[in-house]
């Protein structure tokens with residue numbers, strides 16, 4: 001057992017101590033605390049809090065600590081929001097960037113509308129929940145203060161589905177989105193053969209639990225109601241397992257920052273557009289070219305765009321932007337570019353934007369490290385960072401979204 005003084009928080013939310021000149025990370029410990037820990041390598045297992053921080057609070061979730069979903073429920077709201085902001089400040093500083101970073105906008109509890117549960121069995125008992133931190137073990141959950149009630153209301157259906165599938169070596173991935181028309185459930189970890197074997201009971205299960213749609217192993221097994229989400233008043237029919245911002249509240253904050261960042265631009269490129277979270281809003285004031293790699297998302301956006309009235313045109317294009325980014329000459333004529341890539345960022349694409357004459361750029365990202373790399377490229381190309389807004393979409397996790405607005409000159 002070793003006594004440690006906790007000096008700060010690491011970027012995964014663990015307490016950070018210095019032991020004879022080397023860093024030790026202690027999950028559950030807070031800055032300013034003195035703790036006893038079992039240390040192995042760079043990890044310390046918290047055994048006892050000898051002197052607690054005044055910022056320590058009681059976690060709201062009964063599964064906190066066992067479930068690997070949340071890491072910072074024990075930290076008071078103000079230092080917690082500051083931690084999220086610091087993640088962004090530090091990532092930018094690592095690339096030599098020091099713009100003003102606004103306070104993090106934190107979403108309320110109970111606002112997450114999509115989650116991937118894990119389903120397994122213990123004997124014949126189905127267990128549905130989230131996995132433990134750094135392990136495949138499933139921690140069954142009854143509550144999840146992060147999620148909208150509609151997500152939790154699917155737990156009985158997910159348990160019945162897991163029981164129906166029976167014992168397997170690896171847990172099922174049960175992705176659920178709470179849509180305007182009910183739960184959209186997408187199961188992976190099964191084969192087409194499993195679907196053939198279980199088709200009728202799966203259809204029956206979807207009816208019994210009133211699921212809007214159930215897709216398994218890439219196939220829509222039953223669609224009882226089209227799973228629709230409304231984006232800025234436009235109905236979008238979601239493709240199974242397609243991307244959607246995890247919280248409607250976060251989506252609203254991010255979209256407002258994107259629309260304000262684009263400002264009066266009349267021709268906008270929305271790159272990595274998904275089903276149109278930003279494009280549909282931007283089309284209120286601008287012609288939008290929306291590029292996205294996922295064919296089903298492009299089709300959904302195209303269909304939604306055709307259904308809107310009183311807005312500008314959206315041209316939806318399927319394109320792999322990692323292999324075929326918008327190059328300098330294709331960017332001519334756009335007043336603004338929005339890009340919102342996956343975690344790996346948009347290194348190539350940012351390189352081309354940096355060479356372009358586009359006046360305004362809005363970068364949206366769920367990974368501060370790759371965002372910082374891409375912003376560095378843009379700044380080196382002559383852009384100035386006008387705004388950086390961290391958005392805490394993934395409550396009590398160590399993840400953060402960011403919207404950054406840049407302008408040429």
Ligand SMILES: C[S@@+](CC[C@H](N)C(=O)[O-])C[C@H]1O[C@@H](n2cnc3c(N)ncnc32)[C@H](O)[C@@H]1O
Pocket residue numbers: 243244245272273274275276277278291292293294297319320321322323340341342
């Ligand atoms: C973080 S999501 C953002 C989607 C959208 N902007 C939104 O807010 O809903 C990233 C999107 O990039 C798409 N994507 C991933 N890799 C891509 C690639 N190489 N080329 C084009 N799109 C890609 C994904 O399908 C996903 O829709």
